[in-house]
Amino acid sequence: MANFRVHVLGAAIPSALAAGLAVAGGLATPLVGGVCFGLGVLGGMLPDIDADSSVPTRIIFGAFAVAAAAAVVLALHDDLAPWLVALAAVAAFLLVRVGLRGFTAWLCVHRGLVHSLPFAALVGVAAVLVASRAFHLAPTPAWLAGVFLTGGFLVHLALDELFSVDLVGARIKRSFGTALKLGSRRQWFITAVLYAGVVALVTIAPSADPFVRDVTSRRTRAAIAATFAWLP
Numbered sequence: 120m121a122n123f124r125v126h127v128l129g130a131a132i133p134s135a136l137a138a139g140l141a142v143a144g145g146l147a148t149p150l151v152g153g154v155c156f157g158l159g160v161l162g163g164m165l166p167d168i169d170a171d172s173s174v175p176t177r178i179i180f181g182a183f184a185v186a187a188a189a190a191v192v193l194a195l196h197d198d199l200a201p202w203l204v205a206l207a208a209v210a211a212f213l214l215v216r217v218g219l220r221g222f223t224a225w226l227c228v229h230r231g232l233v234h235s236l237p238f239a240a241l242v243g244v245a246a247v248l249v250a251s252r253a254f255h256l257a258p259t260p261a262w263l264a265g266v267f268l269t270g271g272f273l274v275h276l277a278l279d280e281l282f283s284v285d286l287v288g289a290r291i292k293r294s295f296g297t298a299l300k301l302g303s304r305r306q307w308f309i310t311a312v313l314y315a316g317v318v319a320l321v322t323i324a325p326s327a328d329p330f331v332r333d334v335t336s337r338r339t340r341a342a343i344a345a346t347f348a349w350l351p
């Protein structure tokens with residue numbers, strides 16, 4: 120299993136290159152390119168939210184807990200005595216930090232279905248939908264956002280598999296085959312739900328045709344070539 124730093128770097132390097140190409144090719148504004156880079160790195164961390172003690176889990180639940188405590192203070196500070204507000208804020212913090220985290224840990228087995236190809240596709244299509252519906256992005260940048268998130272996710276799965284091969288001893292660890300997988304026969308129902316979810320989201324997402332056309336167009340290649348024309 121690859122560690123946190125390997126995952127962040129492993130996702131950041133290809134994401135930076137791809138975002139640079141997308142901006143050079145005129146597929147994305149520099150702002151969208153920057154967001155895509157961020158999504159690629161996020162995708163590289165995302166699969167390990169199913170690990171109890173992983174760094175992203177600690178960061179994500181820590182942030183949620185602080186936000187919950189702040190929300191409680193904002194909601195109650197007019198009506199209650201300060202010591203009661205403080206008590207409620209501590210309770211909210213603990214509820215999220217310990218309670219919610221324990222619940223997700225119970226729900227997700229590490230290297231379960233979160234570490235799978237259909238889950239990688241699902242988060243990508245979900246990002247396309249959010250980008251187009253909530254942020255009103257055109258189909259091409261919206262799909263670009265989804266491709267970066269799924270791309271980072273896939274890099275994570277590939278790194279997990281790579282690190283389950285013990286290169287020194289040339290042995291294959293037991294975790295091999297638990298990251299890059301199409302699903303799980305034992306959890307066939309959740310696997311089926313994941314695939315159905317991908318299909319459903321693709322149906323309501325904007326068409327990917329403009330994205331494919333733009334990415335493969337001669338104009339995009341020419342724009343990239345022109346950007347790097349000063350290179351020897």
Ligand SMILES: [Zn+2]
Pocket residue numbers: 166167234275279
């Ligand atoms: Zn992992």
